[in-house]
Amino acid sequence: MNHLLRFALILLTFNSLQAQSLLSPxxxxxxxxxxxxxxxxxxxxxxxxLTQPAxxxxxxEGMEVLGNNPVVLKSExxxxxxxxxxxxxxxxxxxxxxxxxxxLTFKGDWGVVFRAYDExxxxxxxxxxxxxxxxxxxxxxxxxxxxxxxxxxxxxxGFYSHNERVFQPTAPTDLDETKLASLPLLAVMENDVKILVxxxxxxxxxxxxxxxxxxxxxxxxxxxPYFPKTTVRTSNRDIQPVDRDYYLAKTKxxxxxxxxxxxxxEKDVQLLNNQMSWLLAEPSRLNNTAWIKPGKVSWDxxxxxxxxxxxxxTGVNTETYKYFVDFAAENGLEYVIxxxxxxxxxxxxxxxxxxxxxxxxxxxxxKVGLILWTTWVAIDLGFYQILPxxxxxxxxxxxxxxxxxxxQEMVQFYWRMAEQCARHGLLVxxxxxxxxxxxxxxxxxxxxxxxxxxxxxxKWDTRKRIDPxxxxxxxxxxxxxxxxxxxxxxxxxxxxxxxxxxFNRPASMGTRCxxxxxxxxxxxxxQMLSDSPTNYRKEPECLQFLSKVPSVWDKTVPVAGQIGDYxxxxxxxxxxxxxxxxxxxxxxxxxxIDSKFLPAGExxxxxxxxxxNADRNAQDYKRSxxxxxxxxxxxxGLAKGGGYVAVFRRL
Numbered sequence: 001m002n003h004l005l006r007f008a009l010i011l012l013t014f015n016s017l018q019a020q021s022l023l024s025p026x027x028x029x030x031x032x033x034x035x036x037x038x039x040x041x042x043x044x045x046x047x048x049x050l051t052q053p054a055x056x057x058x059x060x061e062g063m064e065v066l067g068n069n070p071v072v073l074k075s076e077x078x079x080x081x082x083x084x085x086x087x088x089x090x091x092x093x094x095x096x097x098x099x100x101x102x103x104l105t106f107k108g109d110w111g112v113v114f115r116a117y118d119e120x121x122x123x124x125x126x127x128x129x130x131x132x133x134x135x136x137x138x139x140x141x142x143x144x145x146x147x148x149x150x151x152x153x154x155x156x157x158g159f160y161s162h163n164e165r166v167f168q169p170t171a172p173t174d175l176d177e178t179k180l181a182s183l184p185l186l187a188v189m190e191n192d193v194k195i196l197v198x199x200x201x202x203x204x205x206x207x208x209x210x211x212x213x214x215x216x217x218x219x220x221x222x223x224x225p226y227f228p229k230t231t232v233r234t235s236n237r238d239i240q241p242v243d244r245d246y247y248l249a250k251t252k253x254x255x256x257x258x259x260x261x262x263x264x265x266e267k268d269v270q271l272l273n274n275q276m277s278w279l280l281a282e283p284s285r286l287n288n289t290a291w292i293k294p295g296k297v298s299w300d301x302x303x304x305x306x307x308x309x310x311x312x313x314t315g316v317n318t319e320t321y322k323y324f325v326d327f328a329a330e331n332g333l334e335y336v337i338x339x340x341x342x343x344x345x346x347x348x349x350x351x352x353x354x355x356x357x358x359x360x361x362x363x364x365x366x367k368v369g370l371i372l373w374t375t376w377v378a379i380d381l382g383f384y385q386i387l388p389x390x391x392x393x394x395x396x397x398x399x400x401x402x403x404x405x406x407x408q409e410m411v412q413f414y415w416r417m418a419e420q421c422a423r424h425g426l427l428v429x430x431x432x433x434x435x436x437x438x439x440x441x442x443x444x445x446x447x448x449x450x451x452x453x454x455x456x457x458x459k460w461d462t463r464k465r466i467d468p469x470x471x472x473x474x475x476x477x478x479x480x481x482x483x484x485x486x487x488x489x490x491x492x493x494x495x496x497x498x499x500x501x502x503f504n505r506p507a508s509m510g511t512r513c514x515x516x517x518x519x520x521x522x523x524x525x526x527q528m529l530s531d532s533p534t535n536y537r538k539e540p541e542c543l544q545f546l547s548k549v550p551s552v553w554d555k556t557v558p559v560a561g562q563i564g565d566y567x568x569x570x571x572x573x574x575x576x577x578x579x580x581x582x583x584x585x586x587x588x589x590x591x592x593i594d595s596k597f598l599p600a601g602e603x604x605x606x607x608x609x610x611x612x613n614a615d616r617n618a619q620d621y622k623r624s625x626x627x628x629x630x631x632x633x634x635x636x637g638l639a640k641g642g643g644y645v646a647v648f649r650r651l
Contacts, residue, residue: 020075022102024116029264031114031121033104039067039112043121043195043262050189050264052144056112058125058257059138061247064108066125067140071107084279087289087444088525089552090483093574097279113256119274120263124201129253136249141208141222141260143197147190148172148218152477152563156180159209159225160240160404162432163451166465167477169564175212180223182209183435184481186271186563194563196263198481200277202437203415205249205258207406222260224248225407236346237375237402249408258437263480271476272558272569278482281438291425292445293396294525294552295334297371298324302456302487303532304504316341318355322362327533329366331547335526336363337399339373348378348386360393369396371427376403380413383420390426397427397447397526406434418443429485429526436482448526452478454486455530458506464496468510468641469564469585475521476563487528488518491535491542493618495641496586510583511610511618514643516542519549520581521569527551541623545608545645549579557597565589566638570597578603578648584638588615591636598630598648606647614639627651 018036023029030044032053040053057067077100084095098117105111109128115121127134151172154165163182184198197220199208206224213219226244233239259280265271300321305314312319324336344350363370372395379386379400389395398421403410414430421428422445431450440446452474457466478484490508499509508515519527529536529546536543553571559580561567566584568591573579578598582591605628611620618641628634628648636644 020102020104022100022114022116024118024121025079025081025098025100026118028118029116029121031116033102033114035070035072035104037069039070041114041123043264045193045264049146050193050195052146054142054144055140056123056142057140058110058136060127060129061135061137066106066108066110066127072104073107074105076103076105077101086278086441087284087286087292088294088440088447089554090523090525091273091275091553091556093554095275095279115280117276119270120261120276122259122261122276122280124259125257127253127255131253133250134253135247136251137247139222139224139248143187143210143220143262145187145189145195145218148187149190150188151175152186152188152473153179153181154185154477156182156209159407162404163434164453164457166453166470167473172218173216175218175220176216177211177214179212180209181211183207184477185210186477194265194268194271194476196261196265196271196274196477196480198261198263198277198435198437199258200261200438201256201281202258202406202411202439203282204251204255204408204412206408206411207434207437208258208260225405227408233377237377238404239377241405241407268476268563269558269561271480272561272567273556274480277436277438277480278441281441283441284444285442286422286444289444292427292447293334293369294447296527296529296546296551297335297337298328298333298533299337299339299487299528299530300324301337301339302459302506302530303535306504306532306534308534316353318359321354321359324533325359325363325366325368327536328368331543333368333529333547335369335371335396337371337373339399342372345375346378348374348382349389356389356393364394371395371397371399371429373399373401376400376413376417376432379417383417387424390424395426397421397429399429399431402432403430403434404432414439415443418446421445427526431485435478440482448483448485448524450485452484452486454484455488455490455508458490458501458508459503460501462501464499464509466509467496467586468514468583471510471514471518472561472567472583472585473564475567475569476561479523483524484522485524485526485528486518486522487530488515488522489528489530489546490515491531491539495615495618498618510641511614511639511643512542512621513608513610513614513645514583514641516545516608516645517581517583517643519546520571520579520645521567521583525552542608545647550574559593559597560591566591568593568636576650580644580646580648582636582638582644584642586640588640588642589636589638591638593634593636594631595628595634596631599650600630602627602629602651603648604651606649608645610637610639610642610644614642
């Protein structure tokens with residue numbers, strides 16, 4: 001009887017397998033799958049529809065469309081509860097996983113797996129064709145919301161993109177077939193439930209994007225970039241498709257395809273700790289990951305290598321980088337990046353500005369690791385030519401830039417390079433990149449991704465979009481997909497009307513405490529200190545905080561938040577210290593929170609909070625130390641574009 005009851009909770013079967021339902025472990029979410037006359041899915045929350053029936057199909061050359069008039073041969077279910085331990089602790093040391101799964105196998109050697117979590121649902125195709133190679137020519141992946149109020153829609157101009165977009169609230173009636181978005185994107189339903197659409201386990205296949213519908217009714221249709229037929233090299237860093245083939249992917253006949261994810265949050269804060277994208281990715285292929293060291297980086301490019309009070313000409317040269325190494329060593333920073341200019345952009349073996357032998361020896365003596373920037377073109381062509389030098393210089397990782405695509409050919413590069421770097425003990429930070437889509441679990445040496453509208457845009461964004469409102473939107477959108485190398489750390493901070501872009505002396509919008517809070521709210525296991533060592537040394541209190549704040553976490557507790565308004569996150573470090581970070585938009589907020597996220601006890605609390613005049617001078621802040629007990633109410637006063645940081649040390 002217990003077995004039958006458990007089976008009924010997992011799977012409800014009607015009409016000879018023509019309609020099936022799969023419940024989430026807690027029973028709130030339900031996927032209803034129709035198999036006649038064509039395959040479709042629909043999502044319910046407590047029996048209220050969140051979506052309308054949406055088609056799903058896969059077209060493989062020489063086969064009937066997988067999804068049209070399918071014949072179910074077998075229906076299998078399972079229920080899983082387990083804990084995963086990530087090699088790189090972006091959010092937590094342990095990730096609990098609980099889901100119910102339905103696998104439908106259809107006549108014709110194919111099937112679909114559906115999974116229902118309490119945090120959302122997912123599905124993926126699989127094929128078992130007895131063919132070494134097949135051509136996938138189309139995939140139908142649709143999103144049909146039932147009562148969508150708005151989208152946070154990262155609109156793109158085309159498939160050739162760095163995927164650095166602003167998530168602007170957009171009315172569904174403003175989206176037609178000309179509107180294209182990269183993922184993730186977020187739907188706000190009429191009952192304020194949020195559904196985030198993304199994908200994971202993206203392997204040997206193009207990335208998924210979304211377009212609006214002709215009817216402008218809020219429906220979205222998945223689109224994918226076709227395989228590049230002809231490309232043109234427009235510079236020593238850019239290879240752009242100019243003509244595409246008829247197929248999406250040339251791939252194995254027996255394989256699983258990427259997961260399509262629809263993450264559900266009744267409260268905005270539930271998005272902040274959703275790890276389905278990581279959980280559904282293929283587990284790590286590495287047996288030994290002890291060499292993978294997260295950490296913080298002194299970065300040269302954003303601050304234009306501007307130093308003051310030195311007796312040498314600053315720039316891309318040995319003396320300047322030794323200074324950066326000294327700064328990193330003095331403050332316990334694990335790495336220094338040598339960005340564009342350390343070598344010829346098109347040929348990594350051509351270098352004259354930096355004495356790499358001398359710099360590498362100096363960095364090693366100071367116990368600071370070096371990470372080298374490169375274009376994807378240069379490293380793809382020259383990896384094995386430069387490898388002996390990477391070994392000789394004891395290089396710890398590569399920052400690989402300017403891919404700007406996620407067609408199958410480029411996704412293959414991501415995986416190929418991740419494996420090559422792992423084989424030789426190199427970290428990878430992908431810039432000019434698509435969103436994270438599971439690669440960071442399978443190859444955990446891939447430690448961060450850009451694919452985010454980050455601080456570098458302060459150097460040129462005349463439209464003033466890289467602002468606090470953006471900062472309190474991306475934790476609920478882009479960051480849900482995985483780590484984001486936003487590159488925070490500005491020590492020159494301004495209110496909106498005082499700010500202007502500057503390439504050589506960049507500054508951020510928002511207060512100093514807003515900037516400090518990014519190190520707690522934003523997630524990147526390879527976290528940048530993007531400003532000049534000179535500017536940090538002028539701010540010893542802030543530098544002391546930045547030198548100690550971790551880049552990975554043992555526990556994450558989303559405390560409060562409203563997308564586009566404010567966000568408050570609590571995190572525990574491996575050493576037991578707790579950190580609290582809060583960021584607000586341009587409104588200004590007075591927030592009260594319960595400190596029950598802290599284990600029972602009394603704590604010394606070090607606080608950085610906006611000064612009384614931070615609304616006029618964004619660099620105004622106040623540092624104080626006080627005592628509290630777990631459960632005490634904390635009052636957070638955020639100025640316009642403000643922030644708040646606290647470090648808790650148990651007494």
